[in-house]
Amino acid sequence: MKKIGFLSFGHWANHPSYQARTASDTLLQSIDLSVAAEEIGLDGAYFRVHHFAQQLASPFPLLVAIGAKTKQIEIGTGVIDMRYENPMYMVEDAGAADLISEGRLQLGISRGSPEQVIDGWRYFGYGTEEGETDADMGRKKSMEFLERLNGVGFAMPNPNPMFPNPPGLLRLEPYSAGLRDRIWWGAASNATAVWAAEHGMNLQSSTLKYDENGKPFHIQQAEQIRLYKEAWKKAGHQREPRVAVSRSIFALINDQDRSYFGHEGRGTDSFGYIEQDRRAVFGKSYAAEPQKLIAELSQDEAIKEADTLLLTIPNTLGVEYNVHVLSTILKYIAPELGWR
Structure with a gap:
């Protein structure tokens, strides 16, 4: 059994073939799609976060709106670039979103990837310290975020406050118990997957990762997941971890x-560079008639290792078509592969 969700990048553009032509279109359609996804039995609605682009950026207003209009579906991100974030304020936003959704928030974070703007986080008022890389900064902010989610008081109270304080040091509010266990790390390498396990975060692995041995994408991703699980066990955490992988899958009916998407089925893994000298492997898209799709997906080792599958969707094609895309996976593919 797997949890199955969708992952939207939230694109929009004034293009005649797009149903999402404005930011308003994308935001409102994202809410409508999440409601519809819950109705057809999907388990999760996840959203990518990019800055300085015609895509979804500030996630918490959207997550809160979805949380208020749904009852069961998990809501999350895949992923938030921590280089742009204020960890303290983010704790408050995340706590509120989780309480409104009654504990359904699944928050994916990462140290960040190449963005539309050179060092875009500097425009947000953040900078690196001497000898620190932007990746170091992203991980440091992530550690502060995780620490404050624990709900332990750390701030000295004012002896003459406007309102009475509880005894002891004060924590950030609103506090949502259990949210710390629902933070995910988007790992692009084996080493960062192990690091995520050591720090008690769930794992998100997308449709690309750093190429570490030249093997096919799904093999490398499966190896990454196994290393993560071994590190989790070694760390001695008391709960079971969750692992999500992303795939572009289209049943042609x-x-x-x-x-x-008929042309997508002819694709293969590809290799390229996403930053400086780091070579990456990009997983292929799956598109075929159901029986062929079932045969192909049954060979995907990383999907077998994961408990959660996030289906990347073409959000610009509108809510109705995306409900069709997701419904066909649930009807024709998931039962045959034992995902349901």
């Missing part, structure tokens, strides 16, 4: 599907 009508002419519209074939028109949009």
Whole structure:
């Protein structure tokens, strides 16, 4: 059994073929799609965060709106770039979003990836210290965020406050118990997956990772997941970890599907560079008639290792078509592969 969710990058553009032409379109359609996804039995609604782009950026207003209009579906991110964040304020936002959704927040964070703007986090008022890289800064902020989520008081109270204080040091409010266990780390390498396990975070692994041995993408990703699980066990955490992988999967059952994605099924893994000298491997998209798709996906080792599958969706094609895409996976693919 696997949890199955969707992952949206939240694109919009004034293009004649797009249903999402404005930021308002994308935000409102994201809410509507999440409600519809819950109705068809999907387990999660996740959203990517990018800055300085016509894509979803500030996640918490959207997550709160979805949390208020749904009852069961998990809501989350995949992922928030911590280089841009104020960890203290983020604790308050996350706590509020989790309480409104009654404990359904699944928050994916990472140290960040290349963005639209050179050192875009500097425009947000953040900078690195001497000898520190931006990746170091992102991980340091993540550690502060995790520490404050524990709900332990750390701030000295004012002896003459406006309102009475509880005894002892004060924590950030609102505090949501259990949220610390629902933080995920987006890992692009084996080493950062191990690091995430050591710090008690769940693992998100996307459709790309650093190429560490030249093997096919799904093999490298499965190796990453196994290393993560070994590190988790070694760290002695008291709960079971969760692992999510992302895939682009399209079941071709009508002419519209074939028109949009028929060419995707001919794709293969690809290799390239996403930053400086770091070579990466990009996983292929899956697109075929159901029986062929089932045969191909049954060979994907990383999906077998994960407990959660996030289906990347073409959000610009609108809510109705994306409900169709997700429904076909649930109807034709998931039962045959034992995901449901």
